Amino acid sequence: MTEISGKLAVVTGAASGIGRGTALELAKRGARLAISDLDRAGLAETAKRIEAMGGTVTTYLVDVADRDAVYAFAQEIETLGGADIVINNAGVAQIARVDELTYEDFEWVMNIDFWGMVYGTKAFLPQIQKKGEGHIVNVSSIFGIISVPSQAAYNSAKFAIRGFTEALRHEMKGTRIKVSCVHPGGIKTNIVRNARFLQSTQATAREEAASGFDKLARTTPEKAGQVIVNGIAKNKxxxxxxxxxxxxxxxxxxxxxxxxxxxxxxxxDAFSNTSETGEAKA
Ligand SMILES: NC(=O)c1ccc[n+]([C@@H]2O[C@H](COP(=O)([O-])OP(=O)(O)OC[C@H]3O[C@@H](n4cnc5c(N)ncnc54)[C@H](O)[C@@H]3O)[C@@H](O)[C@H]2O)c1
Incomplete structure (x- = not known):
């Protein structure tokens, strides 16, 4: 069992969705929170909700794709006694077929989703190793298990997160440092509304993709947070x-x-940018 109460938990991308749901659940179970995001207002709202339930929280504006910023964040957390639980959750989606996908968009996804997770793991691992125990949780996706049309960049990042996280888990075998990889199905969050589409994609097609996703995604972020924290507690x-x-x-x-x-x-296909026949909509 990983103890939650009294532990210092870092959650990235905590201004919205799964990150917020997980931070609130950790607070409910007595963890102290250090939450980060790029979205100042969303972060403040999460902190307000944690404080309203009597929890302890500090907030940090950190771009997970900025390696120096992530290391500076980890250094600050070390001055608070070091992280016990680190949840690398921040992420973005990108919707375009491989033949249309630009390198710029591909790199945008990899820098946030994949490298952000690598920086978050490597920056915090030394302080967890110094303590001799802790838990690292990396958020992949069910799209880190199967691939889907129009999601090649996202699939690449999420499969890579799984590969990296499972390797780390094997390396930590026999220690008291636990490692979990999270594979959410559809969770009702802002992920598709915040996604990058091809520039030529019409606003109506973007809205269609977002509302199609809202219909498909059956799990709430609060429920996702509960499942993640249960998984951490049980060392899944x-x-x-x-x-x-x-x-x-x-x-x-x-x-x-x-x-x-x-x-x-x-x-x-409703979640992607393609019609039922596989032709790009935009
Ligand atoms: N919603 C789903 O159905 C679903 C399914 C599988 C996996 N996921 C994964 O769950 C994680 C959370 O996504 P969500 O669904 O809650 O989406 P969301 O858009 O609601 O939340 C993502 C958060 O990450 C933050 N963020 C984005 N780029 C950042 C950066 N460079 N630095 C710091 N913060 C940044 C955003 O500001 C936002 O607050 C992501 O890794 C996503 O890939 C989501």
């Missing part, structure tokens, strides 16, 4: 969130070469 190496994630995980293992034939009809 893989934390799947939602029935959709569990079914897709199983499907991938049963049909590793042909899950796409079953899946990519109406529903996932």
């Amino acid at each position: 190496p893989r934390i799947l969130i939602g029935t959709d994630a569990k079914i897709i995980d199983l499907l991938q293992r049963l049909l590793p070469g042909s899950y796409g034939k079953i899946m990519f009809r109406r529903e996932i």
Whole structure:
């Protein structure tokens, strides 16, 4: 069991969605919070909610894609006694087919989702190792288990998070440092509204993708936070969130070469930028 009460927990991307839900759940269970994001107002709102429930919280404006900023953040946290739990959650999505995807957009996703997670892990690991115990949690996706059309950049980042996190878990075997990889299914957050689309994508198509996603995503961020914190407490190496994630995980293992034939009809395409026939909408 990883003890939650009294521990210092760092959560990145805590101004919204899953990060906020997880920070609130950790606070409810007695953890002290150090939360970060780029969104000052959202971060202040999360902090307000934590304080309203009697919790302790400090906020930090940190771009996870800025390696020096992440290391400076970790240094500040060390002065507070060092992190016990680190949740690398901040992330963005990008929607474009491979033949249209620009290198700039691809790098934007990799810098935040993948490198942000690497910086967060490597910057905080030494202070956790100094204490001799702790927990590192990296948020991948169910799209780190299967790939979907129009999400190649996001898939690349999320598969890479899984690879990195599982390697770290094997390296920490036999120590009191636990490592978990989180694979959420559809969670009702701002991820698609905040996603980058091709510049040519019409506002209506963006709104359609976002509302299609809202219909598909069945789990609330609060529930996602509960599942993550339960997974941390139980030292689960893989934390799947939602029935959709569990079914897709199983499907991938049963049909590793042909899950796409079953899946990519109406529903996932509504979340992507493609029509049912596979033609780009925009
Ligand atoms: N919502 C889903 O269905 C879903 C599914 C699988 C995985 N995820 C993953 O969950 C994580 C959280 O996403 P969410 O769904 O809560 O989305 P969200 O957009 O509601 O929250 C993401 C947060 O990350 C912050 N952020 C973005 N770029 C940042 C940067 N460079 N530095 C610091 N903060 C930054 C945003 O400001 C925002 O507060 C992401 O890693 C996402 O890929 C989400």
